[in-house]
Amino acid sequence: MDIALIVILSVLVLYFIVMIPLQYNYISEMQERKAETQKTNEEIIDDMSFENQQLTYNMQGNLFTLPSSIVAWIIYKIRHRAV
Numbered sequence: 441m442d443i444a445l446i447v448i449l450s451v452l453v454l455y456f457i458v459m460i461p462l463q464y465n466y467i468s469e470m471q472e473r474k475a476e477t478q479k480t481n482e483e484i485i486d487d488m489s490f491e492n493q494q495l496t497y498n499m500q501g502n503l504f505t506l507p508s509s510i511v512a513w514i515i516y517k518i519r520h521r522a523v
Contacts, residue, residue: 459508467516
């Protein structure tokens with residue numbers, strides 16, 4: 441039982457660490473599109489193809505990516521804060 445718990449937690453931590461750069465790229469891309477087009481996130485998503493909409497909803501709506509998304513958002517805010 442202890443080994444199984446360690447393996448599961450290790451896989452979750454690895455997934456969390458691997459997803460941080462992917463989430464960061466997603467956040468920075470959406471912010472760039474938002475600045476270029478002067479549209480809201482909803483309007484940008486509505487203008488996407490169906491496949492890209494599904495990828496976006498998967499990145500935003502998956503509970504397993506929530507911790508990675510929060511860390512990526514904090515890193516984005518730190519790197520792009522107004523000086």
